[in-house]
Amino acid sequence: MRIATWNVNSIRARAERVVDWLERADVDVLAIQETKCSVDQFPEMGFAAAGYDVERIGYNQWNGVAIVSRVGIEDLQTGFPDQPRWNDAVEARAISAICGGVRVWSLYVPNGRGLDDPHMSYKLDWLGTLNGHARQWLADDPSAQIVLAGDWNIAPTDDDVWSVDYYADKSHISAPERAAFTDFLDAGYADVVRPHAPGPGVYTYWDYTQLRFPRKEGMRIDFTLCSPALAERVSGAHIDREERKGKGASDHAPVVIDIGP
């Protein structure tokens, strides 16, 4: 089974491209972030025609997450308990379902924006609350098959950014953010892609501006963290940077993992 995660930066602007990639890349389950549309606006037909079921949440042009699957979608969960709010609203940043026997989460971690920005504490609260649940899931069932897939908006190590100097006074590489990410690794979840895509200089995101992609100036911020039992089944993984190329590309590349029996 092949599972992927992709921040598509508007599913309406890229539905055809995403469906084409799903079929070409032979992907069974895709966790999507930044759909940037309401539930009703989601272009479901193209996915259905290709044999994929869709579950999504979204309220407006901001955020929005989805899961598409051709191996079934069961036990849908939208958000997580006590999910921190922004302006009294639970944003569309987390959705989950069981697909092919795996509990798949599509996560769009809040952008901290700046080190002293209120969004940063929101981001850290959000990750901390999720981490508490993620730990409990493993405590309840050490053999749980879980993948925490999505745009984490954190570059965990210095090898994961093109310039530590550039980001020194910005979001994404600060100690609190990295600690929040490491908390998931400490809980037992594994970055199963890294062994198959060693760095430095291996990224999943490149800004649209400043020729960042051709200059190979990116960040590795999209991850598929697997529970211990699922991590054991991972037989391969890759970042499909070909999908960052050309007109109409998202600023993120899809990240793919292969799960054996």
Next chain:
DNA sequence: ATGCCGTACCGTGTACGA
């Protein structure tokens, strides 16, 4: 080559991304 920002909004500018 991968190429000089993109997307959504009642919108001719503003917010957001990271």
